[in-house]
Amino acid sequence: MPLKFFLKLYARLIGLTFLILLLCAALFLGVNSVREQFWQERFSAPLLRWIAATPHPQQQYHWLVSFYDFGVASPGDLPFSDVITERLSYGQVVVLETSIGQQVMIRDGQGRILNLRFGDIYTDVAEATALIARIHLDNIPVEGRNEMMEQVSGALGVEMAPVQDQSALPGPDVLERVSERGISLYHPPSADRAHVLLRLDDGTLVDLAMPPPFNPWAWPVVMLLLTVAGGVLALALYLALRGVDSNLRAVESVAIRIARGEMGARVDAGDSRLVSRLAVAFNSMAEHIQRLVGVQREMIHAVSHELRTPVARIRFGIQMIESASSPEALQKQLDGIDGDIQELDELIDEILTYARLEQGGPVFALQETSVSDIVRQVVSEQQMTRPRHSIEADIDEESERWSLSDVEPRYLHRAIQNLVGNAARYADHRVRVRCRFDEDNCRIDVEDDGPGIPEEDWEKVFTAFARLDDSRTRTSGGYGLGLSIVRRILYWHGGQAFVSRSEELGGARFSLVWPRKKPTEPAL
Structure with missing residues (x-):
């Protein structure tokens, strides 16, 4: 995988993660702001309704003024919006956030607005509820306290019960605060809600359990x-x-x-x-x-x-055998048929080789081999079969030094042999095979002193079955596959074959160029 593509994909994933986190954070804050507002109003509603139901709350609960800035005002004295005024008219509890805490309001039966100010609504409402409960329980005889506890618990939305088991008492620090103030707010380790411990005038301890606090991670939010x-x-x-x-x-x-x-x-x-x-x-x-x-x-x-063509000649030779009048004529026709069969065999071999190279190529087993030795071998073989031509190898000392190359010896031998044989077929007298090797590349040029190839046909000669002459007799030689096979062999070596004009000999110059070391993969 390209590094640039990976980094781009990674950046998109980071951006998507950041977007999700940002969206979830905004949604979490927005939803919880509404939920917390609703919870504050619902949590403080029992206390506010209890106070609003009292005929003279400022006199009966005068301590609320100093503790929670308790006040009573008419609707026109407070600059509220129409929505808040309408909610108060319906008897709802309204909580407003201020710079110094929450202002909690309710409208009583006489149309007055009762308001209290809490620094921490959960703690302050719990303590205020406990103080009110203690006042009413102190005024009730012992035998009527259980009934009063049930009434107060139902009205204030809490759970109250006298502490009868000593093992249920909280730690000494809570008891010390109870002895000093008469009440103490504490959080039991295993409970999800706050408790308030009350001490009545006769020394009775009462445990008051508040509703659970606001949970921002409630399961609907999650x-x-x-x-x-x-x-x-x-x-x-x-x-x-x-x-x-x-x-x-x-x-x-x-x-x-x-x-x-x-x-x-x-x-x-x-x-x-x-x-x-x-x-x-x-x-x-x-x-x-x-x-x-x-x-x-x-x-x-x-x-x-x-x-x-060879099949037609074989058929003609067979017909001539029937009318042969002498053993010499019969032998001549048999030799001709044998030559035609050999030509068919060579043609089939060329076709199979070309097809194998075109359709995916052979499985090349590249090995380090001396290319100069292969060239000398081909020149020696061709010189023996064509004694009337001068076929020479031109290999300098510097090239000999770099002659070891990763090649497939059999196919490279075939490619050089095809070029030398093709050059000798059209040369007048001379064919030269020049080798130029260096650290990176190998190059072999096969030149002749023949008529050469027109420049417009330089690419055409590598096309399968393409020949520049119209002759198709055995004397012209070839089937138009030799140069195509050469180009495909060079292709599978990671190189290329091309033709040009020989400046020294005047004829054609066929060149083979390929990397000296094994290529990673052939170019398509």
Whole structure:
């Protein structure tokens, strides 16, 4: 995977994570601000309604003034909005955030606005509730306290019970505060709510359990955050995979078109980095298949034409055998048939070699071999078969030093042999094989003093079954496959073959160039 693509994908994942966290944080704060407002009003409502139901709360609970800034005002004295005024008119408890705490208000039966100010609404409401409960319990005889506890508990929304088991008492620090103030707020380790311990005038201890405090991580909030995070991830994944799926469908469509015979169909990768490499590889494969199909059509056409001539000569030779009038004439026809059969065998060998190289190539076992030795061997073999020509090898000392190269000896021998044989076929007298090797590359030039090749035909000579002359007799030699085989052999070596004009000899110059060391992969 390319590093740039990985970093880009990683940055997108980081950005998506940050977006989800930011969205969840904003949602968490927004939802909890509404939930906390609702909880504050619901939590303080029993205390405020108890106070509002008292005929003269300022006289009966005069200590509320000093503790919680308790006040009574008419609706016109307080500059509230229409929404707050309407809510108060419905008998609802309203909590307003101020710079010094929460202002809690309720409207009593006489239309007055009762308001208290709490620094911490949970602690202050718990202590105020405990003080009111203690006042009423102190005024009730012992035998009526249980009934009063039930009434006060139901009205104030708390749970009260006398402490009868000594093991249920809290720690000494709580008891010390109770002895000093008469009440003490504490949080038992195993409980999720606050408790207030009261000491009545007769020394009776009463435990008052408050409702649970506000929980910002309630399960509906957690489920909402998980749903939102999952939804954003699902949306991002859908948008990402939609583009990938669209590109994969494009590749699938092109594959179907190629299967139907539209060999020119290609994949347009567009801007997608995920499938661009797949599109390049697919298009390369499609081009290779198209070329192979084209080569197959040309081969079938050319082979049928090439086979027709020797087969016709064999048929003619057989007919001539029947009318042979002497042993010499019979032997001549038999020799001709044998030559035609040998020509067919050579043609089949050329066709099989070319097909093997075109359709994926042989399994090359590259090994370090002296290229100069291969060249000398080819020159020696060709000189023996063509004694009337001067075939020489030109290898300087510097090239000899770098002659060891990673090659497939058998196929490289075949490529050089095809070039030297082709040069000798058209040369007047002289063929030269020049080797120039260095640390990185190997180059072999096969030159002759023949008529040469017109520049406009330099590329055509490497086409299968292409010959620049119109003769197709045995004397002209060749089937138009030799140079095609040479180019494919060089292709599988990671190099190339090309033709030009020899400046010194005046004829054609065929050149082979390939990397001296094993290439990583052949260029397509």
